[in-house]
Amino acid sequence: MAKITLKTLAHSYNPAPKSESDFALKEMDHVWDDGGAYALLGSSGCGKTTLLNIISGLLRPSQGRVLFGETDVTDAETAQRNIAQVFQFPVVYDTMTVRENLAFPLRNRGMDAAYIKGRVGQIAAMIGMEAMLDKKARGLTADAKQKISLGRGMVREDVNAILFDEPLTVIDPHMKWELRTQLKQLHREFGHTMIYVTHDQTEALTFADKVVVMYDGRVVQMGTPEELFETPQHTFVGYFIGSPGMNLLPAEIHGNHAHVMGSTVPLGAAYGHVKGRTQIGIRPEYAVLTEGAGLPITIKRVEDVGRHRIIRGEVGGNTVNVIAPEGMAVDASLTHVTFTPDRINVYADDWRVAPERAA
Numbered sequence: 001m002a003k004i005t006l007k008t009l010a011h012s013y014n015p016a017p018k019s020e021s022d023f024a025l026k027e028m029d030h031v032w033d034d035g036g037a038y039a040l041l042g043s044s045g046c047g048k049t050t051l052l053n054i055i056s057g058l059l060r061p062s063q064g065r066v067l068f069g070e071t072d073v074t075d076a077e078t079a080q081r082n083i084a085q086v087f088q089f090p091v092v093y094d095t096m097t098v099r100e101n102l103a104f105p106l107r108n109r110g111m112d113a114a115y116i117k118g119r120v121g122q123i124a125a126m127i128g129m130e131a132m133l134d135k136k137a138r139g140l141t142a143d144a145k146q147k148i149s150l151g152r153g154m155v156r157e158d159v160n161a162i163l164f165d166e167p168l169t170v171i172d173p174h175m176k177w178e179l180r181t182q183l184k185q186l187h188r189e190f191g192h193t194m195i196y197v198t199h200d201q202t203e204a205l206t207f208a209d210k211v212v213v214m215y216d217g218r219v220v221q222m223g224t225p226e227e228l229f230e231t232p233q234h235t236f237v238g239y240f241i242g243s244p245g246m247n248l249l250p251a252e253i254h255g256n257h258a259h260v261m262g263s264t265v266p267l268g269a270a271y272g273h274v275k276g277r278t279q280i281g282i283r284p285e286y287a288v289l290t291e292g293a294g295l296p297i298t299i300k301r302v303e304d305v306g307r308h309r310i311i312r313g314e315v316g317g318n319t320v321n322v323i324a325p326e327g328m329a330v331d332a333s334l335t336h337v338t339f340t341p342d343r344i345n346v347y348a349d350d351w352r353v354a355p356e357r358a359a
């Protein structure tokens with residue numbers, strides 16, 4: 001296992017990049033702790049696979065270094081990096097049995113037969129395939145084959161890291177939940193450094209201790225699920241994490257108040273001079289409909305999603321969503337919205353501004 005360090009790393013697929021927009025990965029410095037379970041989350045095209053391929057050695061970065069522990073592996077081939085990888089689609093040997101497929105990475109490294117037997121049994125139990133160990137992989141469902149791929153990815157205990165690239169795409173929804181839980185358990189037991197690429201926030205938040213959110217070639221936040229929820233460092237994190245995402249309203253900040261469309265909104269903290277395009281960000285969970293206090297809101301739609309209701313509204317032409325308790329009456333008397341002051345975040349040019357002091 002190893003700590004992974006990315007030093008002034010950047011990548012352009014264009015051999016002669018002219019500007020920042022030619023870079024699929026903009027310059028970054030990051031340390032991924034030894035034994036951490038990371039999810040790499042972001043929308044399509046933000047650079048997740050590019051970053052994963054640089055860590056695995058499938059791609060050489062156009063700038064910067066990759067270190068595993070203290071060793072510089074930037075120029076090392078994938079095979080020399082001692083990592084396991086699980087891809088979106090199954091990679092299994094059809095003519096081999098499930099047992100032989102799971103044992104393959106261990107046999108390859110000359111492990112002894114008794115160890116292989118025990119370890120294969122352990123992994124088979126984890127992926128729920130003990131009863132199928134002697135079946136040929138050919139003829140198994142895509143679902144079962146992908147479970148074998150996951151098992152093969154995890155069978156070696158001596159790897160520096162395990163990299164997963166959207167590994168549950170072909171798995172049915174119920175099994176997805178089960179496998180995610182088992183992956184987490186395996187992580188607790190063996191403490192491998194794991195990096196799990198996904199564009200699904202539920203998958204990311206349930207698997208990882210730390211979620212790495214990427215946007216437009218940059219890591220915009222590396223944090224716990226709670227940090228991403230409470231203090232999104234970039235408006236994209238606010239929007240991408242949460243269902244629905246964070247509300248954003250243009251605002252002028254004056255100390256511990258925000259001026260929003262002619263009204264004053266109290267903030268939970270005081271800010272110095274905030275420059276640039278300023279906005280306040282409020283999670284729908286921290287917005288409350290009122291009969292007159294706060295900002296005027298036009299309610300467009302009410303959605304009942306079982307556990308709670310989502311009220312879709314508009315404040316001065318900006319979408320504002322409110323999460324209200326299940327069964328709450330939403331009628332014409334609710335004309336305004338207020339926000340919990342200490343849950344409001346302030347953004348300047350899309351980046352969170354740290355408050356100067358408590359309000």
Ligand SMILES: Nc1ncnc2c1ncn2[C@@H]1O[C@H](COP(=O)(O)OP(=O)(O)OP(=O)(O)O)[C@@H](O)[C@H]1O
Nearest residue numbers: 013014024042043044045046047048049050051199
């Ligand atoms: N081989 C390539 N040659 C040129 N451009 C590429 C290549 N691979 C990816 N890109 C570009 O680099 C950017 C990042 O792509 P990447 O595949 O890393 O994103 P991603 O976040 O993994 O997306 P997805 O979720 O769709 O897989 C995109 O603009 C993509 O078009």
